[in-house]
Amino acid sequence: MKEYRMNKRTESNPKGNNEVHASDCRHYNQLTDYVPLGYHSSCFSAVRKAKSLGYPNADGCKVCSPACHTE
Numbered sequence: 001m002k003e004y005r006m007n008k009r010t011e012s013n014p015k016g017n018n019e020v021h022a023s024d025c026r027h028y029n030q031l032t033d034y035v036p037l038g039y040h041s042s043c044f045s046a047v048r049k050a051k052s053l054g055y056p057n058a059d060g061c062k063v064c065s066p067a068c069h070t071e
């Protein structure tokens with residue numbers, strides 16, 4: 001299980017997606033404006049959780065969650 005956070009800021013993402021990061025990602029501790037998603041066994045459920053919270057453009061970070069990165 002890893003803890004996940006979703007970046008609320010989208011200006012650094014070319015597609016305007018909300019990137020979802022795992023706690024072992026180098027970006028994780030750099031997020032200043034984020035939604036905590038709790039612990040998940042995979043990025044898939046973390047992204048699903050983010051979408052359920054009202055962020056349909058949530059997408060896995062290509063660094064830490066490439067399996068969930070769609071763009």
Ligand SMILES: [Zn+2]
Nearest residue numbers: 021025061064
């Ligand atoms: Zn990441």
